[in-house]
Amino acid sequence: MTDQGTPDDERQVFLDSLVGGSAAHLTLCPGVTASGMQAGTRQGLALLIARETLQASQLQQALERRFEQAVAFDGCFIYIDPQDNLVIWHALPSQRNLLERTLSRMLSLANLETLDARTRR
DSSP: OOSSSOHHHHHHHHHHHHHHTOOOEEEEETTEEEEEEEETTEEEEEEEEOTTTOOTTHHHHHHHHHHHTTTTTTTOEEEEOTTSOEEEEEEOOSSTHHHHHHHHHHHHHTTOGGGOGGGGO
8 A cells, every 4th residue: 555645545455455356454453464366266354463463362262252152253264474473364354344344353353452443433
């Protein structure tokens, strides 16, 4: 994304690019990015938290939250990639208006609500 505009504007451009099928990438803070990512035949949204950025028990807490609140985080898949980054993946929702909510849920699952543009309003 560009350095111009507000974080909300950048987030909107990112979400619009995802919906349009373009390659999209959004840096939420150093070490935390959101991007489009193919998984098998499904296009999805990935939240990547770099190994250097991970907090001590962040993976464990995300896994516990995912299974304790299974309905709230339905569709979110958590894994560690080959570079030891934490990845939370979710298939792109069929409705455009659900995409922003999906990203917000993923940030909540990773305990990164402070990076959610919706909470800064």
